[in-house]
Amino acid sequence: MSLLIVGSVALDNILTPVDRRDNVLGGAGTFFSYAASFFTSVQLSGVVGDDFPQEHLKMLQDRNVDISGVEIRQGEKTFRWTGRYLENMNDRETIETQLNVLGQEPPKLPDAFTRAQYVFLGNAPPSVQMKTLDQIQGADLVAADTMNLWIDIERGPLLELMQRIDGLVLNDSEARMLTGELNVITAARKILDMGPSFVVVKKGEHGSMFLSEHEIYLVPAFPTETVVDPTGAGDSFAGGMMGYLAAHGTTDAESIKMGIVYGTLIAAATVGGFGLDRLREMTKDRLEEKLNQFRQMVSF
Amino acid sequence: MSLLIVGSVALDNILTPVDRRDNVLGGAGTFFSYAASFFTSVQLSGVVGDDFPQEHLKMLQDRNVDISGVEIRQGEKTFRWTGRYLENMNDRETIETQLNVLGQEPPKLPDAFTRAQYVFLGNAPPSVQMKTLDQIQGADLVAADTMNLWIDIERGPLLELMQRIDGLVLNDSEARMLTGELNVITAARKILDMGPSFVVVKKGEHGSMFLSEHEIYLVPAFPTETVVDPTGAGDSFAGGMMGYLAAHGTTDAESIKMGIVYGTLIAAATVGGFGLDRLREMTKDRLEEKLNQFRQMVSF
Secondary structure (H helix, E strand, C coil): CCCECCCCCEEEECCCCCCEEEEEEHHHHHHHHHHCCCCCEEEEEEEEEEECCHHHHHHHHHHCCEEEEEEEEEECCCCCEEEEEECCCCCCCEEEEHHHHCCCCCCCCCCCHHCCCEEEEECCCCCCCCHHHHHHHCEEEEEEEEEHHHHHHCCCHHHHCEEEEEEEEEEEEHHHHHHCCHHHHHHHHHHHCCCCCCCEEHHHHEEEEEEEECCEEEECCCCCCCCCCCCCHHHHHHHHHHHHHHCCCCCCCCHHHHHHHHHHHHHHHCCCCCCCCCCHHCHHHHHHHHHHHHHHHHHH | EEEEEECCCCEEEEEECCCCCEHHHCCHHHHHHHHCCCCCCCEEEEEEEECCHHHHHHHHHCCEEEEEEEECCCCCEEEEEEEECCCCCCCCEEEEEEEHHHHCCCCCCCHHHHHEEEEECCCCCCCHHHHHHCCCCCEEEEEEEECCHHHHHHHHHHHHHHHCCCCEEHHHHHHHHHHCCCHHHHHHHHHHHHCCCCCECCCCCHHHEEEEEECCEECCCCCCCCCCCCCHHHHHHHHHHHHHHHHHHCCCHHHHHHHHHHHHHHHHHHHHCCCCCHHHCCCCHHHHHHHHHHHHHHCC
């Protein structure tokens, strides 16, 4: 089944306690589509400036990512994020954000993309996410990401969006902020009351949780000793999950659990290098190997 | 197989953001032995004052806990801890500690206890834990708990103890403190280098991790919305784990994983009430029911 991701394509400057890299290919759309491409072809909608290196688009194309929805705006610059990870490699501070093309009119979906059956709305203002949703013609499953900023300044539109999507994917701190509940299970239940039929709460190094009306699934993080750059972990997680679902044409809870497991393995590879460096070394066979290792670690 | 726990028996005053209880039966020895008693008979070594209510000992006896190793010191008072849990129900502050009998000579093991095949050394100064170990005659498996205080002020004896035990059970913050490693997997590996053949790292609401030379197991916490009093969660976790192992007479990694799963379920019941209140409502049948629910939540 066809899978659409609407998300940012970025150039990042990343500082860690031990290293620094500039002009790293990043953005939710990038990580998501690369991760999903292990399972299925992907439609990527995004916007870049004319400073964006052609080789990155070529690389995504080679992974069966349809980049006809990536608008290249002449005379404009690509979205840039400069951030620094703290000693624990979990918390980070933003040093600079240059919105550039991301601060302008969002790209329009190509016709073919509006008929996607699986849709993921990458992090963006909920009002913008809804404009994208307006263009979608009856998808089987729509999931969205959000962030603390929108919970804070666009709460109304976010609550409206939540009535229109099947699944919400967010961090534990965002789930607490959205609901005012400290207990993450209680927070997740409250999110279901707000509209979505399922919620996936990401807890970083502590794994993730799936909650729907009748099911709770718990997936620990895959143990990773070498965390080089956590950027994109959450987006590759979501890409793995949605890619798996689209490839199998399923939307049931058990399938989402399996998608989350694959997303977990892909996210673990992502954090092992800057940008896509380590993830690009991953193969489908290696992924199946990791799956068996992981099953042995958590099943009883 | 026989199981010995050497640990504190206490009376606690517990304050939470919404409630307060005084004179609650507590202590590592109490929680551990109650939890282990779901699987096997338990030998409890501890010491109390003559203020300790007889009914508590009777209750443990009814659970097949051998209390012949609990010394009642006349004219002395039982160990008392008064603590307050913060809003997140995870962090706590100690308001008052009255060591009383716990500040005196530790109790001597009855002869029968020295031949225990499974031994758990509850949290105590490592020098004291070693004196207990000196009395043990060739156990199949010895595991120990420790805490930040001993890592800080009794590091030498702790390192010596670690050469003599099979397993160390400790919190993630303690594992980091002991090894100076921020990554919990790296910290756990370093702990193996210090002597034990396995380590169990407890991460509270984020579950736990088992590490040995060739195995890593990850067990999420059982989802719990109602956390009334987290006191004793770690001790009932360890009691469930060791009780399961002693009941099956096994020491292999797969068995320890299963023990950790049961410990997880028992700890989740413990935090649902003050002291042993909720755990006392648990039955073996109910535990098996929870096990099936839990398997459905984490297996894939």
